[in-house]
Amino acid sequence: MRIGIDLGGTKIEAIAIDDNGVVRLRWRVPAPRDSYPATLTAIVELVRNVEDEVGERGTVGVGIPGTISSATGLVKNANSTWLNGQPLADDLPPLLDRPVRFAHDANCFALSEAIDGAAAGAEVVFGVIAGTGVGGGVVVHHRVLVGVNGIAGEWGHNPMPAPRDGEWPGPRCYCGRTGCIEQFLCGPALARDYVAAGGHALTAQDIARACAADSLAAAVLARYEERMARALASIINVLDPDVVVLGGGLSNVDRLYESVPKLWAPYVFSDTVTTRLVRAAHGDSSGVRGAAWLWD
Numbered sequence: 001m002r003i004g005i006d007l008g009g010t011k012i013e014a015i016a017i018d019d020n021g022v023v024r025l026r027w028r029v030p031a032p033r034d035s036y037p038a039t040l041t042a043i044v045e046l047v048r049n050v051e052d053e054v055g056e057r058g059t060v061g062v063g064i065p066g067t068i069s070s071a072t073g074l075v076k077n078a079n080s081t082w083l084n085g086q087p088l089a090d091d092l093p094p095l096l097d098r099p100v101r102f103a104h105d106a107n108c109f110a111l112s113e114a115i116d117g118a119a120a121g122a123e124v125v126f127g128v129i130a131g132t133g134v135g136g137g138v139v140v141h142h143r144v145l146v147g148v149n150g151i152a153g154e155w156g157h158n159p160m161p162a163p164r165d166g167e168w169p170g171p172r173c174y175c176g177r178t179g180c181i182e183q184f185l186c187g188p189a190l191a192r193d194y195v196a197a198g199g200h201a202l203t204a205q206d207i208a209r210a211c212a213a214d215s216l217a218a219a220v221l222a223r224y225e226e227r228m229a230r231a232l233a234s235i236i237n238v239l240d241p242d243v244v245v246l247g248g249g250l251s252n253v254d255r256l257y258e259s260v261p262k263l264w265a266p267y268v269f270s271d272t273v274t275t276r277l278v279r280a281a282h283g284d285s286s287g288v289r290g291a292a293w294l295w296d
């Protein structure tokens with residue numbers, strides 16, 4: 001049995017899957033915000049409850065909203081900021097009395113989709129989470145590519161390629177840079193763009209729904225698609241993935257899967273582009289499933 005833990009900002013979710021990826025049990029608890037010791041306790045209790053319920057001991061993989069620094073061994077880059085600087089990878093294994101594998105939640109997402117999701121069978125997979133932020137993960141031959149700095153796939157804070165008028169230097173980002181891809185492709189960015197163009201406050205998905213009757217929404221979404229195409233083309237040029245899997249709130253916008261691949265061709269250094277853009281198969285469960293699959 002494989003147990004996956006998804007350490008989110010508002011909830012901690014556990015899943016137990018068998019060798020075929022069949023879910024045996026799911027459990028979720030509210031995340032103890034702002035307390036690292038309480039987070040440790042919550043994880044240990046979750047694992048204990050799952051194992052008591054199923055009656056079997058499992059491997060444990062944990063998806064975190066950041067990464068373990070190879071320099072310090074401490075958590076870094078987590079938007080659940082109470083985890084940053086904490087020795088999670090040292091503290092958790094003895095509490096659970098077993099080795100524990102950790103990965104960035106975007107990497108877990110990509111792994112889940114590569115193993116038995118929308119990119120099953122693909123050699124090289126780029127997983128994108130486009131929601132309140134923009135993250136990414138790379139899976140090659142069913143293994144997460146971590147990278148020497150632990151940031152492989154983190155394309156959200158690259159500058160938007162081939163910037164147009166008004167895109168450079170672009171909006172300020174919380175990371176300290178300007179014009180980051182995340183600042184154009186996250187859900188709030190699409191909503192902001194619609195308001196800036198004269199629309200009213202709508203969510204990204206409402207903007208997509210409004211397109212048929214609202215030419216302003218259609219124009220704003222078309223601009224979004226063109227930006228996503230440029231940003232993904234730069235990934236295709238480096239990684240040449242078989243499949244790009246889209247997750248997060250924006251993955252529910254149906255027309256992206258048709259429009260974006262038509263728009264990325266001019267920016268890709270190849271006569272043909274067979275890379276597919278597909279919607280995540282496991283939806284919100286991909287992260288926790290991928291954490292479980294950290295043990296193969």
Ligand SMILES: [Zn+2]
Binds near residue numbers: 157174175176177
């Ligand atoms: Zn940034």
